[in-house]
Amino acid sequence: MSFLNTPETVASSNSSRDAKRRRIQDSSVERSDLSVSSGSFVVEKYRVGIPGLRLLPLETLEDPPPATYSRYLEVLPLIHQALERRQVRYCKDDVELCYRALPGEAPSDEDVTILVQVTWTTEDDGQSWYQAADEIRGILLRSWATRSVKVELIDWRLSAPRIMSVVEDNHSVVEAWPVVNPLIHDIIADYPKLQDGWRSIDVVRIGLEPSEHGQSAPILPVTISITVDWSLDSKDWAGAERRIEDLLERNKLQDVKVQFERGDVEPQGFPLLYPSRYGKKFERHQGDYPQVVPMGACFSAEKYPICMPTKREVQPGIGTIGGYLEIRRKGGDWKKFAVTNYHCSRAAIPGYGCKDKDEKSEEPEPEEMEVPEGSLLRVADVDGLGPDRAIEAQITYEVPSRRVHNHTLKHIEGRLDKYLELQAKSPESEAVPRTQELIDKLRAEMAGKTLFFDEGKHKLGSLWLCTGYKQRSSLNGRVDVAFIDVAPHRIGKNLIASESAWKEFDPPMPSSCGKPLKGIASCKLGADLGPVFKVGARTGATSGCFSKIRSDVKINWDPQVGMGFSREYCFVADPAARESILQNAGDSGSFVFTWPRRWLGQIWGGTTKTQVNRQTLAYVTDAQDIIDWVGGLGGGEGEFEARLPEEG
Structure with a gap:
């Protein structure tokens, strides 16, 4: 069994769909040949914890309170002695005081942990780890007088960074997948919790990065x-895992591994957040705000949603203006529209609302409310909106997003305060003229950005057409698209980002930078696509690779509109840049294109980067499927046509 599909033999208290954001405290331990328990201890293969173990994946966050860290340093020599007495294989640098929290979760005092990264070699290690944890716990009680600090021993391979790449075309799994895939679904269907809780099935190459533990780069x-909901426990998939492994062996795919992991597969639009001085999950806007809206621009609903019952304003989530298409109705002229995802446009549609998830929190996190029956949003979710209905509703958007604007102003304010304080402390310094120059520059930048919104220059345009959640391509891929009628003076072109925008990535070709897209490619061809590229509002210009095997994906809205899982074209972040990501939350709507400036498709969702998963997957709607969906409106009798603008 590989370390990437190690079962966790822990049974947790019941948790809901929101388990990612909540504390998961273990209430019992599943007894098997891999685990033992005694009181509040949990011992499982590759992990030991007291009191209990939170379900993986977890992230390790540094900087606990100074007073706590000071006490930790006092007992650290005793911890080393305990580990050495129990003959635990470890290095002194692998003991740390940290927070252990779920990905994306703010740590609390309950998460302070003494973490020891060690190497599990034999089954007997469980007993020695158990004894070491017991002794460390005693040290904390006697010498520190604390019960709040947890102890965890974990094999370093469970938390080591992973890298990914696509499966090469000539691997046997590519040819076998059409046969094996439905059989895997049959197995999953025999386990009700797993059938309800699986979120994606991806076929990729995954392995561990070379590490300081001396691990050489593996193949x-x-x-x-298989990604599953956060509410599932390993016992919910253990039987299915064994049966899938047997299935692979029968089909002569013994070299193919199976990995179950908790996580989310969500559309890559930002969650809602209250206006805040903290820059949560998004970046400030550098440079002048664009008057003409380019590919990859950040946009959002023009108005703030209201959160109930507190009636606070909530910053709307953001998405990406992928680029532009031209559409014409029968007998009319071609007109250019900005293209994004439908799910990014929803916060502006009447019927959208949100509520406080935890009203007692100082900064409670909002969540979407159930969509009211009879609302325009409910109509849009199920059936989409045609031009006549959308135009009548006057659903408006802005570029840049107010959310990014607010964060940008706070960032400028912080820099201003720093320079003003420096100026006040050293009024006679030779650096004062230079400091004043920087202060004047920042004040001018803030005034210009504020004026941009005060004068209404941020207004982008209004919703013209959208798909809703039910539209699928002929091959069961999602078509999640919205078209925005942009104010004429803000309409841009499909120009590839300049060479300087690509940062650590090589541009498609230096000669292509700043040039327009000049045609359409198709994921359906599947071969010889070479590297692919995108420009998004969150992560900017990035590159990746096309996977020959499509992914099966379920999203939480599917049951609400009577739909099942979809089959999606999958792209993996460039494996040559191991710290890279292809996309992240906020990049929904981004156009994906190929080397010779061909539009390939549009990102609608994927996975997010974590400490363990350094790269990300992106799910993409084929460009031709978007063109075909527009052409099928009005009964497909040629009432509508769409095309990529010739001049960009």
């Missing part, structure tokens, strides 16, 4: 990676 094993 990444081909892995069937």
Whole structure:
């Protein structure tokens, strides 16, 4: 069994769909040959914890309170002695005081942990780890007088960074997948919780990065990676895992691994957040705000949603203006529209609302409310909106997003305060003229950005057409698209980002930078696509690779509109840049294109980067499927046509 599909033999208290954001405290331990328990201890293969173990994946966050860290340093020599007495294989640098929290979760005092990264070699290690944890716990009680600090020993391979790449075309799993895939679904269907709780099935190469533990770079094993809901426990998939492994062996795919992991597969639009001085999950806007809206621009609803019952304003989520298409109605002229995802446009549609998830929190996190029956949003979710209905509703958007604007102003204010304080402390310094120059520059930048909104220059345009959640391509891929009628003076072109925008990535070709897209490619061809590129509002210009095997994906809205899972074209972040990501939350709507400036499709969702998963997957709607969907409106009798603008 590989370390990437190690079962966790822990049973947790019941948790809901929101488990990612909540504390998961273990209430019992599943007894098997891999685990033992005694009181509040949990011992499982590759992990030991007291009191209990939170379900993986977890992230390790540094900087606990100074007073706590000071006490930790006092007992650290005793911890080393305990580990050495129990003959635990570890290095002194692998003991740390940290927070252990779920990905994206703010740590609390309950998460302070003494974490020891060690190497599990034999089954007997469980007993020695258990004894070491017991002794460390005693040290904390006697010498520190604390019960709040947790102890965790974990094999370093469970938390080591992973890298990914696509499966090469000539691997046997590519040819076998059409046969094996439905059989995997049959197995999953025999486990009700797993059937309800699986979120994606991806086939990629996944392995561990070379590390300080002396691990050499491995050949990444081909892995069937099955993402499941956070509420599931390993016992919910253990039987299915064994049966899938047997299935692979019968089909002579012994080298293919199976990995189950908790996580989210969500559309890559930002969650809602209250206006805040903290820059949560998004970046400030550098440079002048664009008057003409380019590919990859950040946009959002023009108005703030209201959160109930507190009636606070909530910053709307953001998405990406992928680029532009031209559409004409029968007998009319071609007109250019900005293209994004439907799910990014929803916060502006009447019927959208949100509520406080935790009213007692100082900064409670909002969540979407159930869509009211009979509302325009409910109509849009199920059936989409045609031009006549959308125009009548006057659903408006802005570029840049107010959310990014607010964060940008706070960032400028922080820099201003720093320079003003420096100026006040050293009024006679030779650096004062230079400091005043920087202050004047920042004040001018703030005034210009504020004026941009005060004068209404941020207004982008209004919703013209959208798909809703039910539209699928002929091959069961999602078509999640919205078209925005942009104010004439803000209409841009499909110009590839300048060479300087690509940062650590090589541009498609230096000669292509700043040039317009000049045609359409198709994921359906599947071969010889070479590297692919995108420009998004969150992560900017990035590159990736096309996977020959499509992914099966379920999203939480599917049951609400009577739909099942979809099959999606999958792209993996460039494996040559191991710290890279292809997309992240906020990049929904981004156009994906190829080397010769061909539009390939549009990102609608994917996975997010974590400490363990350094790269990300992106799910993409084929460009031709978007063109075909527009052409099928009005009964497909040629009432509508769409095309990529010739001049960009």
